[in-house]
Amino acid sequence: MKTLFRSLSVFVALLLTAIPAFAVPDFAELAIRLKPSVVNISTSKTIRPQRPIFPGQPSPYNEFFEEFFDRFFRGQPMDRKERSLGSGFIISADGYILTNDHVVDGADVIKVRLSDGREFNGTVQGLDPKLDLALIKIDVGQEELPVAEMGNSETLKVGEWVMAIGNPFGLEQTVTVGIVSAKGRVIGAGPYDDFIQTDASINPGNSGGPLFNEAGKVIGINTAIVAGGQGIGFAIPINAAKSIIPQLRETGHVVRGWIGVTVQELTEELAESFGLKKARGALVTDVEDDSPARKAGLQRGDIILEINGQTLENLSDLPRIVAALPVGAKARMTLFRDGRTKEASVTIGTQDRDQQPAKREVAKSKNLLGLSVIDITPEIKSRYRLSVEKGVLVAAVEADGPAAGTLHAGDVILELNGEPVESAAALHALLGNSKSNQLVRLLVQRRDQTLYATVRTR
Template structure:
């Protein structure tokens, strides 16, 4: 089966209009799965919100639970001492009593535009464009729920990026009943992870285990808030490791048959030693509910991501500059090989580390930095985990011969995304924007790559009050062209306080001026 998920940023869409509700409530709704999951017979459903994107590279910092700014551990790897169970198997009862207090309910609020008004005379009517541009209904507040768990006593909480993406408010409910406002320390859409912080100390925690030690068949336990049912516990086994399900470039999921449902997203998958070895993220389902096929992000990946999020608020990744593909039996035969191990290089980017190292299209990368590649999917993760500037050995097969090369890994340039938040006296717009790259232009059906596209509009901000929407492209500000995010910020920052900004927007097939 081939699973393909549409998105502007990757296989899973994070746009609010792709989120659909599984609970028919007025404005209270579970962050649901995209329309793809609901309308197809074999469905991969994300369990609270949706997110993730594709790039070539996860560079992820040190493999220790310490941040660069503070030498205190960000997480621990301790095991939980429990008495021997009366029967064979883990003592889940005691583990639950010790670990459940560290699992939290993550409640979010986001603003969602109501469906656009349409002309009563049909889409071909000349007034239809008027209704689309000026007939918007008021935006509504939508609340959603997910899960998370505390990883240190100082209030750091690990959850999924899709639980908090696009939200205007995040509240965390602790096991003792307290509800605290949480701030986003950092989030990483490519791995669907986010790190939150609440103003509290002495909280119960769950340690992060070593997911590389997982064995298929070993028992695991999931704790979360499915459908808003707080601190629900389910058990099962590890069904598989290293699953690639088409969610992103770093797919390496732990599969489990422990019941995971909408609302479980961000909750821990726990081993018999009381350690979180995964962060529940997605399910495969025909109905939207659990059918015994759930997926969790491995804890070792989470460790490398949250370390950087705690330090800098974002993740830096290594870049090699190759386009790769799997070596199928047919391709292997064509290359005169009997095995399908390695990553086949389809193309090499000009002036990239790969080109400088001598890697060529048609090479089969069999080893990177001492790691043998059993399959092509392993290469993006290995490259991404490599710090920029480091030289690594690369082994390739070329015309049946083994060639040893050395590549100096560069830093992956991530799309710039900045938020001019808060309708303050400094003239900020209250929007999240990103450049109109060729990929974004294709997604939006644009003919040019001018300007910056609005990805999120902050409720109550100047942009929202002026009617600016997600998907609008800002072409000019104060009659000055906006080439990129930096240009937008520079023009806005220089604008005099107390006077309106004049924006030229592209919306669908037309342009319009807006005073903000």
């Protein structure tokens, strides 16, 4: 028995030595080293309430309220101060600090408190509302401040340890730790959604603070939380910030690349209708006149698969990749058109508007479609305030028909499977070639948006 016990002990010892130890960073050492580069930010702005005057046509109530406010509030301060808290981190020894745009947006006064308790007035040097970033500056004279070293968020892996330092609920220099829960999260925050998700505790007041990796380098800027959620916080990847900091510092704003397309997410059914084996890339629904995309020959119905060798796995990849390209640079695009891939070269222009994806309206579409349609006449165009000259107006959709939930009264059908639809007769003729349970692709104008939808005939 003793021999057996010794043998088991030796076996267990050998087994334990063969299993690599689960290395946990020295968080205490990291906190001591990193906290001096993190700042707490408090702001205040003046909110000036509007008098309750009725808009539109002149009203006797307007005069009454004017008299009421003059009589009872004359000489009394009616403005109020709104205060907020946030965090930030020092990116250069001479006092430049990175934080969120929403932390300092509209602030009259910005106070920056260092880890040693000293407080400085901050001034805004640059803002980027689309990425929710702000660059502020404090005057420290000849002193050199401790700087947070920036890392590489591209090499970050799910499961890695991370540490957040910030000012949650006004509790200065709070340290929390966790792991990277996911990458590339799209949370509807804007055209450049690409967030790091972490379970390190992030709360109001952490906004603008750094997310460090276990090497003590900043790999994200803490920005958002899920209301009512626990262990779900989001950070902007530091690589997205690094690419725009020089512009914020030099000009105070950001100029991004732009090509002039409106795009829509590609579903499996849309991919099938275009002959693409896998749903990936960005589906072009509109190409703006005199835009870089128009000059490069892009067309409605093209599917953008790659830009400069970078694969577009989904819709959100397009605005992020294009925005990062220098204005005036040539970009190689791989497109899918008419069942085959082709190359195009586009010169990146200056973005002067948001590249918002077309609203996703995808479902399934004898009278195979269950629609009542009418031709667009000058009278119909005027009555319904349509912006298109050709197509057919959807007057009604059968409640239990194939297009129910996909098309709506007021939509204008422009194309069916790539063929123009210029009249109700043309639509019925095109549908006459369709079989039962066949997937058809429609190009639809809905208010000020153009989008594709698929419907399966009955």
